[in-house]
Amino acid sequence: xxRLFEISVPDAQLRHLHWKLASTTFPDELDNADWDMGxxxxxxxxxxxxxxxxxxxRKKEQELNENLTQFIVSIPISGFGDLDIHCLHxxxxxxxxxxxxxxxxxxxxxxxxxxxxxxxxxxxxxxxxFDLVVPSLPxxxxxxxxxxxGFGLVQYAEAMHNVMLALGYKxxxxxxxxxxxxxxxxxxxxxxxxVKAVHLNLLPVALPYPWRSPLVFLRSLFTIPFSSNDKGHxxxxxxxxxxxxxxxxxxQTRPQTLGYALHDSPVALLAWIYDKLHSWTDSYPWTADEIxxxxxxxxxxxxxxxxxxxxxxxxxxxxxxxxxxxxxAADIVMKSTPANVKLAVGQFKGELIRVPMxxxxxxxxxxxxxxxxxxxxxxxxxxxxxxxxxxxxxxxRNGQAYRAVSGRDGY
Numbered sequence: 170x171x172r173l174f175e176i177s178v179p180d181a182q183l184r185h186l187h188w189k190l191a192s193t194t195f196p197d198e199l200d201n202a203d204w205d206m207g208x209x210x211x212x213x214x215x216x217x218x219x220x221x222x223x224x225x226x227r228k229k230e231q232e233l234n235e236n237l238t239q240f241i242v243s244i245p246i247s248g249f250g251d252l253d254i255h256c257l258h259x260x261x262x263x264x265x266x267x268x269x270x271x272x273x274x275x276x277x278x279x280x281x282x283x284x285x286x287x288x289x290x291x292x293x294x295x296x297x298x299f300d301l302v303v304p305s306l307p308x309x310x311x312x313x314x315x316x317x318x319g320f321g322l323v324q325y326a327e328a329m330h331n332v333m334l335a336l337g338y339k340x341x342x343x344x345x346x347x348x349x350x351x352x353x354x355x356x357x358x359x360x361x362x363x364v365k366a367v368h369l370n371l372l373p374v375a376l377p378y379p380w381r382s383p384l385v386f387l388r389s390l391f392t393i394p395f396s397s398n399d400k401g402h403x404x405x406x407x408x409x410x411x412x413x414x415x416x417x418x419x420x421q422t423r424p425q426t427l428g429y430a431l432h433d434s435p436v437a438l439l440a441w442i443y444d445k446l447h448s449w450t451d452s453y454p455w456t457a458d459e460i461x462x463x464x465x466x467x468x469x470x471x472x473x474x475x476x477x478x479x480x481x482x483x484x485x486x487x488x489x490x491x492x493x494x495x496x497x498a499a500d501i502v503m504k505s506t507p508a509n510v511k512l513a514v515g516q517f518k519g520e521l522i523r524v525p526m527x528x529x530x531x532x533x534x535x536x537x538x539x540x541x542x543x544x545x546x547x548x549x550x551x552x553x554x555x556x557x558x559x560x561x562x563x564x565x566r567n568g569q570a571y572r573a574v575s576g577r578d579g580y
Contacts, residue, residue, distance in 0.1 A: 170243045170335070171240040171241065171258075171336065173240060174239040174240055174255060174311065175239065176233055176239070176311065178226065178230065178469045182469060183226060186435055186468065187221060189434070189435050189436075190220055190435060191221060193217050193436050195213065198210040204447065207444055208443055208444050208447070213436070213439070213440060215457070216439060216457060216461065217436060217439070219461070220435070220439070223457075226465055229458070229462050229465070236283075237259070237286075238258055239255065239257055240255075240256055240258055241254070241255055241311075242254045242256055242335050242336065243335075244331035244335055246307075246320075246324055246331070249315060249317070249320060249324065252307055252312065252315070253312065254305065254307065254312045254328060254332050255279070255304065255305040255311035255471075256302055257279055257282065257283075257301065257303040257304075258300075258301070258302055258303075258336060259290050259303075260300045261289075261290040261291070261292060261299060261300055262292050263292045263579065263580070265298070265576070265577050265578055265579060265580060266290070266297075266298040266300045266577065267297055267298070267300070267342060267577050268300045268302065268341035268342070268574065268577070269289065269299040269300065269301050269302070269341065269342050269560070270302050270304075270329060270332075270341055270342070270343045270344070271301060271302070271303045271343075271344050271349070271549070272304070272306070272329060272343065272345040272348070272352050273303075273306065273309070273347065273348075273349055274347020274349050274350075275477055275478065275481075276441075276442045276445050276446070276463075277346075277349075277547060278309060278463070278467070279303045279304070279305050279310055280462065280550070281547060281549045282301065282303040284549060284550060284553035285549050285556065285557055286303075288553060288557040289301055289557055289560065289561075294580070296561045296579075297564055297565040297566075297578065297579025297580060299560075300338075302332065302336060302338070304328075304332050306348070306352075306480070307320065307324075307325065307328055308476035308477050308479060308480065309470060309472070309477050310466055310470055310471070311470065311471050312472070313471065314473070315472075315476070315479075318483070319483070319495075320479075321483040321487070321495050321496070321497070322351060322352060322484050322495075322498065322501065323355065323495050323496055325348075325352050325355070326352055326355040326356045326359055327359075329343075329352060329356060330360050330363065333363070339363060340365050340575055341363065341364065341365065341574060342365055342366040342367065342564060342570070342573060342574060343357070343364055343366075343367045344367075344368045344369075344370075344560060345367070345369055345370075346369070346370040346371045346548060346549070347371055348480060348484075350369045350370070350372065351373075351498050351502070353367045353369065354367065354369075354501050354502075354504075354506055354532065354533075355496060355501050357506040357507065357510040357533070358496075358501070361506070361507040361510050364510055365510065365511070365570070365573035365574050366512070366574075367506070367510060367511070367512050367513070368515065368559070368560055368563055369513070370514075370515045370516070370517060370520070370548045370549075370556065371520060371521070372514050372529060373502050373522050374531040374532050375502055375531055396525075398540075399527075401523075402516075403523075403525070405523050406521070406523055406524065409521045409522060413448065413521070417481060420478040420482065421481045421484075421485045424475070424481065424482045427475075427478065428474075428475025428476075428478065429475070431474040431478070432473050432474055432475045438464060438467060438474050439460075439461075442463065442464050442467065443464070446460060446463065446547075449519070449521060449545055449546035450519060450545040450547055451519030451544050451545035451551060452519075453550075453551045484497060484498040485498065505532065505533045506532060506533030506534070507533070507534075508533070509534075510533065510534065511536045511569060511570040512529075512535045512536065512537075513535070513536065513537035513538070513539075513559070513560075513563040513570070514526070514529050514532075514537070514538045514539070515541060515548070515555075515556065516538070516539070516540045517541045517543070517544035517545060517548050517555075518541060518542050518543050518544055519543075519546065520545060520546055520548075526540065536570065537568075537570075539559060564579065565579060565580075566578075
């Protein structure tokens with residue numbers, strides 16, 4: 170069951186936020202630290218002052234409500250009862266539009282897809298049109314909180330699949346980055362009769378060990394040393410794992426401890442998320458309004474910002490209910506999706522984890538793989554035209570997954 174929704178943050182929450190911001194104190198900073206140790210002090214002072222005295226949440230709230238068609242979709246999750254899932258449902262005037270589920274990750278949200286909507290829903294003879302469904306994951310945005318342990322990647326996949334069924338889409342395609350890429354692969358594994366094609370802009374894959382992928386392993390032997398491009402991909406991935414992934418270990422192991430800071434302090438929440446927005450993009454020129462709208466979605470979220478990081482804890486474990494077979498993120502990365510689900514990979518220059526494209530087939534039936542010389546982790550926000558073009562090329566006429574969804578070719 171779906172019902173219309175509009176964002177409406179209570180006045181009391183806004184007053185409380187402004188009181189918090191007005192009482193902010195700041196730590197010191199080493200000379201010439203720049204971004205080497207995290208968000209610079211001058212950046213934080215600038216953003217906090219604007220958040221307190223200049224940023225107009227009510228204006229942003231009105232813009233989102235006027236420009237987006239939002240729903241709350243009530244769905245059942247095995248062992249967890251019913252959840253209310255917030256989602257954008259932007260339909261094309263074209264009755265043959267392709268149903269496309271866009272799944273965000275952390276620290277993303279439904280906002281990431283808002284630049285794609287006008288590009289993908291329009292009708293013209295040259296491009297396929299899409300019906301876009303953009304949910305807030307459980308524990309994110311304006312979706313329900315999950316109040317007991319064991320809500321892992323299987324449950325996230327079930328939630329996204331049930332949203333599509335509730336909106337009347339028995340067959341559909343999926344686009345995902347960050348956690349969205351892992352959840353999309355979980356959905357392809359569990360719901361291959363419904364998920365017809367998947368487009369990913371993050372592709373963690375298992376190493377091509379000889380006993381698992383002998384052909385890829387042998388091919389790698391004959392191409393060693395890697396090309397300069399492949400070396401750059403592997404070096405960037407290694408740098409991220411060594412220098413940039415401490416946040417992930419904290420969120421995997423002690424999300425509750427970190428959660429107190431994120432819930433109680435808007436300054437801590439801003440610093441924690443802004444650090445990633447800056448570091449994970451390809452020199453994207455963030456405006457203060459963009460940053461603060463992004464962070465405000467977390468601050469005003471239904472479940473609270475602490476709930477969003479629990480996905481890391483649950484995805485690192487297999488604590489699903491006895492009635493459900495769980496899958497960790499590592500399980501999904503090690504597993505190929507069914508051959509009937511066509512995969513496309515768009516690998517952007519500034520992505521955190523980049524692999525030699527010869528390894529892409531480890532994920533499943535990869536029929537399209539393209540590298541881009543710009544864009545970063547938040548491709549839908551940074552370079553929406555490039556991502557939209559890649560989706561249209563994959564699913565449109567002459568594309569590798571043309572007519573993947575029965576009766577809907579987008580034209």
